[in-house]
Amino acid sequence: MSTQNEDQIKLLEEEIRKTPYHKGTERHIGVLRARIAALKDKVLESQSRKSGGGGGYAVKKQGDATVVLVGPPSAGKSTLLNALTNAESKVAPYAFTTVSVIPGMMKYKNAYIQILDVPGLIEGAEEGKGRGREVLSVIRNTDLLIIMSDVRRSEALPRIEAALERNGIRVNKRPQKIRIEKRLNGGLTIQTNIRQDLDRETIKEIVMQMGVKNADVYLEENITMEGLIDALVKNRVYIPSLYVINKIDTGTPTKLPEPIASQYIGLSADKGIGLPEFQESIWKALGLSTIYLIKPLEEPNTNNPMVVKDGMTLRDVMNSIGSEFAEGKLKAKIWGNGSKFPGQEVSLEARVKENMQIRYI
Numbered sequence: 001m002s003t004q005n006e007d008q009i010k011l012l013e014e015e016i017r018k019t020p021y022h023k024g025t026e027r028h029i030g031v032l033r034a035r036i037a038a039l040k041d042k043v044l045e046s047q048s049r050k051s052g053g054g055g056g057y058a059v060k061k062q063g064d065a066t067v068v069l070v071g072p073p074s075a076g077k078s079t080l081l082n083a084l085t086n087a088e089s090k091v092a093p094y095a096f097t098t099v100s101v102i103p104g105m106m107k108y109k110n111a112y113i114q115i116l117d118v119p120g121l122i123e124g125a126e127e128g129k130g131r132g133r134e135v136l137s138v139i140r141n142t143d144l145l146i147i148m149s150d151v152r153r154s155e156a157l158p159r160i161e162a163a164l165e166r167n168g169i170r171v172n173k174r175p176q177k178i179r180i181e182k183r184l185n186g187g188l189t190i191q192t193n194i195r196q197d198l199d200r201e202t203i204k205e206i207v208m209q210m211g212v213k214n215a216d217v218y219l220e221e222n223i224t225m226e227g228l229i230d231a232l233v234k235n236r237v238y239i240p241s242l243y244v245i246n247k248i249d250t251g252t253p254t255k256l257p258e259p260i261a262s263q264y265i266g267l268s269a270d271k272g273i274g275l276p277e278f279q280e281s282i283w284k285a286l287g288l289s290t291i292y293l294i295k296p297l298e299e300p301n302t303n304n305p306m307v308v309k310d311g312m313t314l315r316d317v318m319n320s321i322g323s324e325f326a327e328g329k330l331k332a333k334i335w336g337n338g339s340k341f342p343g344q345e346v347s348l349e350a351r352v353k354e355n356m357q358i359r360y361i
Helices: 002-018 026-051 077-084 129-139 156-166 200-209 225-232 275-286 314-321
Strands: 065-070 102-108 111-117 144-150 169-171 178-182 188-191 215-219 237-239 241-246 288-293 305-309 331-335 344-347 357-360
Touching (some): 144 156, 156 169, 178 225, 200 225, 305 314
Parallel strands (some): 065 111, 188 215
C-alpha cells in the first residue's frame, strides 16, 4: 500500500511540475498539492506503524528540554555533543560512526538540556537510506533542532531543511491562524474579514480534497496554500531550529541562501571556538527562563531555582508543581525582574520573567 501511495505521489508531483502556475491554474494545483499531502500522511502513518513509532530509536525525553543534532555524516556532531555534555559518543573521521541515538545532558543556567546525537542525515533519508526514517522520527519529537554541517559542505544545510519540509517538519515557522469547526451537514462556509490571496472556491476545493465536507473554516490572517494544507493534515510539526557550521577554523563557508546566510552560528567543536555563544543561543531558542521560589516568611533569595518556559503564567507554574502546593494560593508577591517594586502583589495571571523571585500567598 505504501509503495502504491508513493507512486501516486510521484505522478502528482510530475503533473505539478508540468503545470505553469498562474491564477487560472491555482485551483487545480491546490487540489493536486492537497492530494499529495493526504497521500504523504498515509505513507508516514504506515511507516510509523511498521517501525513502532521510532524504529528502535525512541528515546525517553529527560530534563527541561530536548535538542537533536542533525546533519550529514562526519560533520562533527559527536565532537560537539561531547564538548557540550557528559556523553561519550564515539568520534572517528569516517562516515556512519554514529549508528544509534547517543544522549547527553547539558547543564546551563540551572537547566538540564538533553542533547541527542543521531546518525548522519543523508540524501534520500525519507526513503529510508542511512536510517533516515528513524532519524526523522526522533526529530519530530524534539523541542529544538540543530541543523549542522561543516565549512566544506555548508550547502548541506538548505538540502537538509528541504528534506525535513518534505516530511512535514516545518523549520522556524508557525502554523497559520486557521480554525476548522466540523459539522454533521451544511457544507463548507469560509469565515474571514481579511482579504485573501486565495479565492474562496480554491480554499473550498482544497478543504474538500482533504476530506472535510461540512465545516466552518475561520481564516484569521491572509493564508497561503501551504498553510491551509498544513492545517488539514495530521503529521505537521513546527520546530524551532538553529543553523550551525562546524570546523569554522578550517575555512570559510560557501555561499548560502537567506535566511541561513545571516543566521548561522559558526563554531569549532574540536577547538572549543564559539561554544559559550552557542549555548546561549540554545537557551534563547528554547524559550527558557529561570525563576526562584521563595518560601513563606523567607527573605527574597535565589536558593530554589526553577526552569520554566517563557510565556507561562504564575498559575501555570503553580499548577505544574502540584495540587498540594497550589491549594489555597490565590496570588503572589514578586521581586526582581517584572516587579514595579520589591514584593509587588500580583495576580496569578501575571507572566514569568527571567530571574523573577516569587512567593505564592
